[in-house]
Amino acid sequence: MRNPQLNSHGELQHLLTIEGLPREILTAILDTAAPFTEVAEREVKKLPLLRGKSVFNLFFENSTRTRTTFEIAAKRLSADVINLNISTSSTAKGETLLDTVDNLCAMQADMFVVRHASSGAPFLMARHLAAMGLDHIHVINAGDGRHAHPTQGLLDMYTIRHYKKDFTRLAVAIVGDLLHSRVARSQIQALATLGVPEIRVIGPKTLMPTDIDRMGVRVFHDMRAGLRDVDVVMMLRLQNERMQGALLPSPQEFFKYYGLTAEKLACARPDAIVMHPGPMNRGVEIDSAVADGPNAVILPQVTFGIAVRMAVMSMLAGS
Amino acid sequence: MRNPQLNSHGELQHLLTIEGLPREILTAILDTAAPFTEVAEREVKKLPLLRGKSVFNLFFENSTRTRTTFEIAAKRLSADVINLNISTSSTAKGETLLDTVDNLCAMQADMFVVRHASSGAPFLMARHLAAMGLDHIHVINAGDGRHAHPTQGLLDMYTIRHYKKDFTRLAVAIVGDLLHSRVARSQIQALATLGVPEIRVIGPKTLMPTDIDRMGVRVFHDMRAGLRDVDVVMMLRLQNERMQGALLPSPQEFFKYYGLTAEKLACARPDAIVMHPGPMNRGVEIDSAVADGPNAVILPQVTFGIAVRMAVMSMLAGS
Amino acid sequence: MRNPQLNSHGELQHLLTIEGLPREILTAILDTAAPFTEVAEREVKKLPLLRGKSVFNLFFENSTRTRTTFEIAAKRLSADVINLNISTSSTAKGETLLDTVDNLCAMQADMFVVRHASSGAPFLMARHLAAMGLDHIHVINAGDGRHAHPTQGLLDMYTIRHYKKDFTRLAVAIVGDLLHSRVARSQIQALATLGVPEIRVIGPKTLMPTDIDRMGVRVFHDMRAGLRDVDVVMMLRLQNERMQGALLPSPQEFFKYYGLTAEKLACARPDAIVMHPGPMNRGVEIDSAVADGPNAVILPQVTFGIAVRMAVMSMLAGS
Numbered sequence: 001m002r003n004p005q006l007n008s009h010g011e012l013q014h015l016l017t018i019e020g021l022p023r024e025i026l027t028a029i030l031d032t033a034a035p036f037t038e039v040a041e042r043e044v045k046k047l048p049l050l051r052g053k054s055v056f057n058l059f060f061e062n063s064t065r066t067r068t069t070f071e072i073a074a075k076r077l078s079a080d081v082i083n084l085n086i087s088t089s090s091t092a093k094g095e096t097l098l099d100t101v102d103n104l105c106a107m108q109a110d111m112f113v114v115r116h117a118s119s120g121a122p123f124l125m126a127r128h129l130a131a132m133g134l135d136h137i138h139v140i141n142a143g144d145g146r147h148a149h150p151t152q153g154l155l156d157m158y159t160i161r162h163y164k165k166d167f168t169r170l171a172v173a174i175v176g177d178l179l180h181s182r183v184a185r186s187q188i189q190a191l192a193t194l195g196v197p198e199i200r201v202i203g204p205k206t207l208m209p210t211d212i213d214r215m216g217v218r219v220f221h222d223m224r225a226g227l228r229d230v231d232v233v234m235m236l237r238l239q240n241e242r243m244q245g246a247l248l249p250s251p252q253e254f255f256k257y258y259g260l261t262a263e264k265l266a267c268a269r270p271d272a273i274v275m276h277p278g279p280m281n282r283g284v285e286i287d288s289a290v291a292d293g294p295n296a297v298i299l300p301q302v303t304f305g306i307a308v309r310m311a312v313m314s315m316l317a318g319s
Numbered sequence: 320m321r322n323p324q325l326n327s328h329g330e331l332q333h334l335l336t337i338e339g340l341p342r343e344i345l346t347a348i349l350d351t352a353a354p355f356t357e358v359a360e361r362e363v364k365k366l367p368l369l370r371g372k373s374v375f376n377l378f379f380e381n382s383t384r385t386r387t388t389f390e391i392a393a394k395r396l397s398a399d400v401i402n403l404n405i406s407t408s409s410t411a412k413g414e415t416l417l418d419t420v421d422n423l424c425a426m427q428a429d430m431f432v433v434r435h436a437s438s439g440a441p442f443l444m445a446r447h448l449a450a451m452g453l454d455h456i457h458v459i460n461a462g463d464g465r466h467a468h469p470t471q472g473l474l475d476m477y478t479i480r481h482y483k484k485d486f487t488r489l490a491v492a493i494v495g496d497l498l499h500s501r502v503a504r505s506q507i508q509a510l511a512t513l514g515v516p517e518i519r520v521i522g523p524k525t526l527m528p529t530d531i532d533r534m535g536v537r538v539f540h541d542m543r544a545g546l547r548d549v550d551v552v553m554m555l556r557l558q559n560e561r562m563q564g565a566l567l568p569s570p571q572e573f574f575k576y577y578g579l580t581a582e583k584l585a586c587a588r589p590d591a592i593v594m595h596p597g598p599m600n601r602g603v604e605i606d607s608a609v610a611d612g613p614n615a616v617i618l619p620q621v622t623f624g625i626a627v628r629m630a631v632m633s634m635l636a637g638s
Numbered sequence: 639m640r641n642p643q644l645n646s647h648g649e650l651q652h653l654l655t656i657e658g659l660p661r662e663i664l665t666a667i668l669d670t671a672a673p674f675t676e677v678a679e680r681e682v683k684k685l686p687l688l689r690g691k692s693v694f695n696l697f698f699e700n701s702t703r704t705r706t707t708f709e710i711a712a713k714r715l716s717a718d719v720i721n722l723n724i725s726t727s728s729t730a731k732g733e734t735l736l737d738t739v740d741n742l743c744a745m746q747a748d749m750f751v752v753r754h755a756s757s758g759a760p761f762l763m764a765r766h767l768a769a770m771g772l773d774h775i776h777v778i779n780a781g782d783g784r785h786a787h788p789t790q791g792l793l794d795m796y797t798i799r800h801y802k803k804d805f806t807r808l809a810v811a812i813v814g815d816l817l818h819s820r821v822a823r824s825q826i827q828a829l830a831t832l833g834v835p836e837i838r839v840i841g842p843k844t845l846m847p848t849d850i851d852r853m854g855v856r857v858f859h860d861m862r863a864g865l866r867d868v869d870v871v872m873m874l875r876l877q878n879e880r881m882q883g884a885l886l887p888s889p890q891e892f893f894k895y896y897g898l899t900a901e902k903l904a905c906a907r908p909d910a911i912v913m914h915p916g917p918m919n920r921g922v923e924i925d926s927a928v929a930d931g932p933n934a935v936i937l938p939q940v941t942f943g944i945a946v947r948m949a950v951m952s953m954l955a956g957s
Binding site for chain 3 (some may be wrong): 041042046063064068069071072075194278280302
Binding site for chain 2 (some may be wrong): 051052053054080082084086096099100103104105106107156
């Protein structure tokens, strides 16, 4: 079966997941993003690449931060952006996801940015568009259930390449709640595709998927051992709703074992970079001294995130 | 008394209701909309007709779908669009509707798109603007109480004309909850004005206004009889809140008698078109096989709706 | 210590409060606003002064009206405007104010318009930006706690200058809930800086700050005495939440003593202007006959408010 994200010319048609995307596509996205980081520093931060296009931010799950990054990216490309917070409207009226999509397509949508609590919702949309012959309409997954968050994975790769240049000599550790993290899945797939030889995951057994080793990673439950000599530390966000759950003793306990402190970070290479997808829970998964310290590249991640989203949007619109 | 929707030159000043609008105005709107359907298919879907104009979407009742159609229409005409969800703010602070209008006029609003739970609210606004001498500010009714939803009526007329060309030979049936439907009132008025000789309404007695026959329609309680040889079937949406009410036995029961199935549709002419204002309750007022079948023109209605709203906005701005 | 609102050249860097702003800056803002009132009357109400700039409306407290005025001002200057209603997102996720600011800066924000329930929040942001060396990013206080609402104070000054020309001969009365009003503090500071010789405050003892006389005003508890021969009457809004409080007997009682009626207004000079920041509680702090009467300049205040906000934004962007 053809990769549903690529068109018949092998170009990016949708961005649904990192999984299965060839290395050339990932690299092309990162290469396309590079000049967009310079646009953001100009006096007039506008490019006409998506002028007259209608981009719909379809957020079935509330996320002001992620929605904002896509809104900025689309506006800097001169698109018309329409924000739809769907939980409060059509779905409440009993309309199905695909009826909503059909309607917005009938309004001549050009691109959907979708956040949904159900894994696979963006795939369902892409498959439906293909079935309807609507090949000129593109879907970007902005996070679906526990499944994927590909633009986050891509901006993380952009950040690593920016600071470390060569993926093929790196040791990278991903730390925290691997079980519930769509971010971690996208990161692992991207790191593997780009040739990172050593990918480690660190976390308590209760927050580690049982089949994680199938993804080609080394599993650590001791954080100091896991961080030993790594070049990149990628912290995951601990969802508030997990903190009260049965899987964890308490935020304090979690911090003791898996919170990134300067002392634990000392196990990594001295020039290791520290990443976090945000928003941070300071004092839970990361200590402020590290979050604001010299190894952190958490804010550059945000900046690169806009450029990467502009790159994805412009590649989709051009395909 | 002069029609409050027309200025002294007989041009459209506000769009409040289909009622009382001369056939020439209705036809002019449909004619103006036609080229806008082509704009939507261009690479750059923008026209500068409302550049620098401030369009306020004043939604006192939440409706993401309707608000979105007006937002897209205004943005494709290059207007600045400001969305105001009023229920959560000024009204909560005790400000009256007309104080809100006065304030937005003082901010140099050019156009109001109003959705309100109270029948007549857009009329009240238009009358107030006239009293204040603010003739350059226009009101579009986007649905008021049980009263009217004129752009829906107009886009339905556009759809019928697109598929059937000549209004003067048609039999049209409107099916469902006539009692609570502002859409139905606008449809009946538009059909009558445009010369449709046979307008039928079909529904249970409990959902039929007692004075409906005064509108020049034929009333049917048996759906098969009512659909006999019609050219156009216009389904109405059954509001969720009605379904639990005393007026109806159950959604299943309603579907049995008044849901549009392929079997019931077979009573109509073979080339009959099936319309629905959306969002659909599949399995309540319409069967999926019909909604997605060859007679349905439900998605073209949405497409034409953008063009009709662009037409109304550009006519108002030009008057 | 240098005024945190001015840069090293003495130009406006942020607008946080009227307090401490030199008269030249206030006058420069009013002078800059004047031509913007004419822009609003043009056919195309757009200027390219902020083209490609990203303006973030950061509203930690809901205020559709104030947010709308800034949104319109920014859009008429061609900025990209992103509305963030923060209470429902990041803060709910446990992110701090400064983490939110850091993130938006990393997205290349150019300007923040901030409404916050805590006095000093915009100051905290400005100090943080200075500490991070982000001198090209500007903060506008759109109301912080009981502290300040400087653009309201400035638009009030614009209105007074428009109608009365010379500040140095005026008697001005501010009436109502002085205790909880950030508007009143900004008004008093602006009036004093611009040289108004007679500033009076009128209200019940329970709604008067104990140290109010230190601000150089004359305190009145009797409204008729306080209004005697004033040129300008500035009414304050009585917050709904105060009305049920222990500080007030009832809205009716308040209206009897401190509501502005035609009879009380007769104590002022015949050509006195009546102002109100809106939204009005008719029948509580002001009688409709006065609110809609010949002395009221309440709607012109709104119009001038857009021009003043455009002036502040363009001065900040140019500094």
